[in-house]
Amino acid sequence: MLNSIPLFPGLPGGPELLIVLLIVVLLFGANKLPQLARSSGQAMGEFRRGRQEIEEELKKGVEDTDEDEAAADEEEAETESVETEAETEAEKEN
Numbered sequence: 436m437l438n439s440i441p442l443f444p445g446l447p448g449g450p451e452l453l454i455v456l457l458i459v460v461l462l463f464g465a466n467k468l469p470q471l472a473r474s475s476g477q478a479m480g481e482f483r484r485g486r487q488e489i490e491e492e493l494k495k496g497v498e499d500t501d502e503d504e505a506a507a508d509e510e511e512a513e514t515e516s517v518e519t520e521a522e523t524e525a526e527k528e529n
Contacts, residue, residue, distance in 0.1 A: 463471060
């Protein structure tokens with residue numbers, strides 16, 4: 436029978452991780468690694484801030500629509516009360 440070899444055996448462990456780090460140091464150099472880490476951290480921070488801003492805008496939009504619906508309900512209730520008052524006055528006059 437054929438033994439199957441998985442293409443993706445899982446997350447890299449200790450020795451594999453050391454080999455990957457060694458290759459990264461060789462490619463970029465030891466002086467560039469802190470700069471790469473700093474720039475990737477800044478990019479992640481910008482992404483988080485942008486996501487938070489979008490979430491806040493969405494929440495404000497939902498709150499605004501809720502307020503608009505509440506205002507429309509109040510206006511409808513006021514017009515109904517004015518109509519009933521007008522009807523009762525008309526009945527009193529008759």
